[in-house]
Amino acid sequence: MPAAPAHRRDAAASEARRPSANPWKIDLRELGRRAGSMQELDRTIRAPEGWKVELIGVPADGDVRLDLRLESVMEGVLVSGEISVPLVGSCARCLEPVEDTLTLDIQELYAYEGSTTEATSEEDEVRLVEGDFLDLEPMARDTVVLSLPLSPVCDEDCGGLCVDCGQRIDDLPPDHAHEVTDPRWAGLAERLASSSGTPGDDDPTKEN
Ligand SMILES: [Zn+2]
């Protein structure tokens, strides 16, 4: 049938034009505007670039997992649930790579244009339903980026780096220490070493 291929092409083209081809844009036509109607949204989307702070962030193309519930309310659509993202970065103390997963609660109202909520809120204070769609990306981005740690650590107890040699303290033996070069301290260090047995911990010459 000669008409079939052309028909398929048209279908593909219109698919590409639909705003829902953007996975962050949620089509609200199914949910409708009747207050109380509800829709589950379980979706995994590739992370865009730039969800990061200095030392840690979501890798571009990493899986952003959304487990959300959309609820139609008088003023708009209430979005609640969880967002979960992988994190990669480096430890602020020892610079070792850090990998983690961040899971955050979401509760956000998208107001209808013309609703009281929109009218009584500053422009940048409220997220809006755009026609039949809402865009989850700016909300997801803000939620994640504002929760990223400014000083991520590989471990809460990470000892950081030795100030003398720059090696990771956690990788060094517990008695790791450096030669005392200042002769004025040499005698004291020796006495401490013989009395406590752990010169590294009590070394008074160690810089902090
Ligand atoms: Zn560390």
Ligand SMILES: [Zn+2]
């Ligand atoms: Zn050292």
